[in-house]
Amino acid sequence: MPKILVVDDELGIQRALKGVLEDEGFEVETVSNGEDCLKLLNKEIFSCILLDIWLPGIDGIETLQRIKAEHPEIVVLMISGHGTI
Numbered sequence: 001m002p003k004i005l006v007v008d009d010e011l012g013i014q015r016a017l018k019g020v021l022e023d024e025g026f027e028v029e030t031v032s033n034g035e036d037c038l039k040l041l042n043k044e045i046f047s048c049i050l051l052d053i054w055l056p057g058i059d060g061i062e063t064l065q066r067i068k069a070e071h072p073e074i075v076v077l078m079i080s081g082h083g084t085i
Contacts, residue, residue: 003044003046004026004046004050005028005046006021006031006049007032007052008030010052018030029044034055034059034063037063038066041070047074047075048077049077052080053080054081060080064076
């Protein structure tokens with residue numbers, strides 16, 4: 001079964017996405033920042049990452065650039081709870 005990583009600093013968003021995706025049969029891990037995301041990618045394999053744009057520390061855009069540089073095969077979907085780009 002595909003494994004998905006949810007990267008969001010809001011615990012409620014993490015829980016909601018994890019619950020919905022697990023109900024659909026996916027294995028889901030969650031982290032709250034870009035640094036933890038990058039560390040986890042060195043230990044585990046994910047098919048897809050749901051990545052928040054606004055994160056503490058390194059933001060989602062920089063995290064995306066680092067993911068694509070090191071793991072270009074991973075599908076990354078950017079998410080945001082904000083109405084502006």
